Amino acid sequence: MTTALPRSWEHAVVTGGAGFVGSHLCTALLDAGTAVTCVDDFCTGRPENITALLDRPGFTLVQADVAEGLHVKRPPDLILHFASPASPADYLRLPLHTMETGSLGTRNALELARACGARFVLASTSEVYGDPQQNPQDERYWGNVNPVGPRSVYDEAKRFGEALTTAYAETYGTDTCIVRLFNTYGPRMRGRDGRAVPTFVRQALAGEPLTVTGDGRQTRSLCYVDDTVGGVLAAAAHGMRGPVNIGNPAEITMLDLARLVIELAGSDAQIRFIERPVDDPALRCPDITLARDKLGWEPRVRAEEGLRRTIAWFREQTDR
DSSP states (O other): OOOOOSSOOSEEEEETTTSHHHHHHHHHHHHTTOEEEEEEOOSSOOGGGTGGGTTSTTEEEEEOOGGGOOOOSSOOSEEEEOOSOOSHHHHHHSHHHHHHIIIIIHHHHHHHHHHHTOEEEEEEEGGGGBSOSSSSBOTTOOOBOOTTSTTHHHHHHHHHHHHHHHHHHHHHOOOEEEEEEOOEEOTTOOTTSSOHHHHHHHHHHHTOOEEEETTSOOEEEOEEHHHHHHHHHHHHHHOOOOOEEESOOOEEEHHHHHHHHHHHHTOOOOEEEEOOOTTOOSOOOBOOHHIIIIIOOOOOOOHHHHHHHHHHHHHHHHHO
8 A cells, every 4th residue: 555745855864774664764665665764773673673674675774883884875855864773771771872863964965965865854852852841842842851860961963963964954954854753662672772652551461560650740742653653754754954842742742651461461460669760851742833833743553542552562463
């Protein structure tokens, strides 16, 4: 089934293309007839995310660390820079690699875009807002980030990436866009990557206690991966520089999320409270006025439906 895109591209480079969101982007672009070069070093991306794509016409896999260089055989007209460890468990395990990917890797991706005259989209994050003192967060908010805390390797790498992307647009006229993604979830997440949805789903299906940090009153705004992909491609097509928030403004507490996962999974698992991580944000909710007004985009998949699909996928993986 062909996917309609808001704009057509001949060849897209997706860095981090074997990762969770990156692999969904590769699939959507291929479905729409765009040739795709997937670049990944597999430090957190998984080969099984792209196994079904390997034999598809127009798909090329390049195993490489973008921080060491970015070389592709065919000039792209679109670059989606999604390479980076993205979960706390990963970037705390790979702190220097995370910062190198966000700095050197972003520079290399921008240089390729500049050389080819390609549209460049940086995958930034709601983490640039840190532990926000404004709720919801709009793109004008500068954030509240601890620059030396345990999460800083990811937060500051993304903030630096935004500054570098802006500098290329201002200095060289590179066609750039910054998207700030909020708590994307769905199939292809790793059950032990440390993020709430896959952790809760894995625990519920195994009948283990769901580990809620702190008192569970901290909030997140969950955006199903299909909606995130649609928002990213809409921003790429529009020509806007951003930054623009791509997320779901339906806020939910972690305790309510755990209860909902238990219910949808048909599990009898209990809830266990554990210590809350340092610098864990108390609030997370996007203001998506800009995305609605400029892109005509907003999320369509409700949490209940998205979680059902995610639980079904995890259950299938367990059965296998």
